[in-house]
Amino acid sequence: MRQHYLIEVAQNDQLVVFCPKDILQGKQIKRIAFGSKSIAVDFFPHPDEIDRIVISRKIQKAIQFPDFTIPLHAFIENQILYIGPLVGIFTAGFTSIPLQPIGERTLFFSKLLSVNKTVGALAFVFGEQHIDWEQGTIEGYFFHNHAWETIEVPFPNVIYDRLPNRKSERNPKLMKVRDRLQNEYLIPWYNPGFFNKLDIYELLLKDVQVTEYLPETQPFTSFSTIETMLAKYGHIFIKPKNGSLGLGIHQVIFDKQSGSYYCRYQDEAYINRLRKFVSLDRLFQSVFAHQSLEKMIVQQGISLLRNETRSIDFRVHTNKDDYGKWQVSAIAAKIAGHGSVTTHARSGGDIKTLAEIFPKEEADLYFEKLTSAALQLSKSLDSNIEGIIGEIGFDLGIDRKGNVWLFEANSKPGRSIFSHPELKEVDFLTRKLSIAFAVFLTEQALLHPEELFK
Structure with a gap:
């Protein structure tokens, strides 16, 4: 892990930053930046030679740095000292409940944000409704000192996509947010989309x-595909192309000795079922009567x-x-x-x-x-x-x-x-x-x- 430095806010209004000597050595730095905000300041080595970066209250307000004492990384480019990273975690499904701002997923996000100090990053959660495009700021949800609080911060250095499902991923409003932040603001956006x-x-x-x-996998096109794969492998799996959590998966087994077909699946009441059929046609008429088979794939069974x-x-x-x-x-x-x-x-x-x-x-x-x-x-x-x-x-x-x-x-x-x-x-x-x-x-x-x- 790269080195990170404790960021401390001093109670004064000077446009001065005190840094460890190793940051300043041989470098000319004229600005400090946090996320998308930056300000021109003077830099001096810290007089006590300690591993921390000290900014004034005035600088903190200018770059909208939260009032936290937290270790962060320092990046230098084009005479600018960037402290961060500031990481925006983009999602949907926010509630008006203070203790559960992201509904049932609140615990997951609180655990995710609890790694901030270990990593040397400052992460927060936000949705499209929290963006102020005119000001270039976001009302972010931070989990700090075991509690949730909202703080206005600049646009982040990077965005981690944690949209909850394919429906939200296809939402035109959310797609527009992603495109705009990626293309207009050139913010790296990682883990977009769900796999098909x-x-x-x-x-x-x-x-x-x-x-x-790779097990042999085919789109469902005809019963002959299934017959061929059953003859080859003895059993197959039929799955939704865009399924998750194991929902909608069926195992079809062909018993060569009796000529019977078996289907193992979980019904709508989440009960495990195993049913026997005299023909593949009967099996599909019974089990798949109300399913869109063109949205399915057929996959080789493995012992x-x-x-x-x-x-x-x-x-x-x-x-x-x-x-x-x-x-x-x-x-x-x-x-x-x-x-x-x-x-x-x-x-x-x-x-x-x-x-x-x-x-x-x-x-x-x-x-x-x-x-x-x-x-x-x-x-x-x-x-x-x-x-x-x-x-x-x-x-x-x-x-x-x-x-x-x-x-x-x-x-x-x-x-x-x-x-x-x-x-x-x-x-x-x-x-x-x-x-x-x-x-x-x-x-x-x-x-x-x-x-x-x-």
Whole structure:
């Protein structure tokens, strides 16, 4: 982690900044900036030789620096000292409840903002209604001293997209905000959008480095596609292209001996069902009567590792760090509920660490395989997807021969795996890296903007 400095506000009205000597050495600095606001000031080395940057009350008001004592990074470019980064987290779904300003997601955001001091960044949450375009300011939600408060701050150095769902992502008003901040104000915007399963598959299929991880996946076009894939693999999965949380997934199994078809799925009451049919036609008439099949994909079934009789898949989180490098930040095993088509907790699934279900040698081997696959897939998606990606959640499987398979990649991964007590530490790491990546983006935007905005 790069060095950061405590920012302190002195009770005077001088346009003077006191800095550690190492910041000023051999440099001519004429302005100080915070987010999009800057002011001309004089710089002097701190007389007590301490690692902090001291600004006056007058400077604080001019650059709209919150009245916090917090460690931040210092970036110097074009004779300007930038303190930050100031990170705006863009979302929707705000409420008028002071203790729950972002509804049910308030706890998630309070935990996300709690990494500020560790990372050396100042992050806040905002929506489109909090922007004052004329003044170039935002009424941001800060979580400080275990409480929420709103403070007017300048436009941030970078923006982290945490829109909650595809509906908000497609909202024309929110799309306009993103386009304007990105294109007019040149603010780097990371993790935009939700992944489409078929688009991701087709992108990765072009990269020979990762094709070994891809189960055959086809758009639903006809029953003959399903018949062919069932004959080839014995069972398949039918999934919504834009689904999430395991909703709408069906497993179709063909029993060659009896000629029967089975369908495993979760009904509208969230009850796990397994039904038998004499023909594929009957199965679709019964199970898919009210579903838009053109919005579905068909995916090769994999014979996965099992814990007793229950299949196992793995959630692997990857994040970019403050140097822009991909890291695996969390790995957990998810065990399917009895009779369930997915490993989600809602369907009776359990979350375990690798050490809980495998002997040490096996756990180490699977950890290495999952890590290698997730890093390769992250780099491949990063190279081929438009926009800046800072984190990905992968659902990976390992078959009985030890091969790794990609089932899904999520641009805004859920966090249910972190309910496991052994994963609290990596829960913090994923949140820390989510904000630490903003340090890298801020530096890039100042020093190498051509790389970000090409």
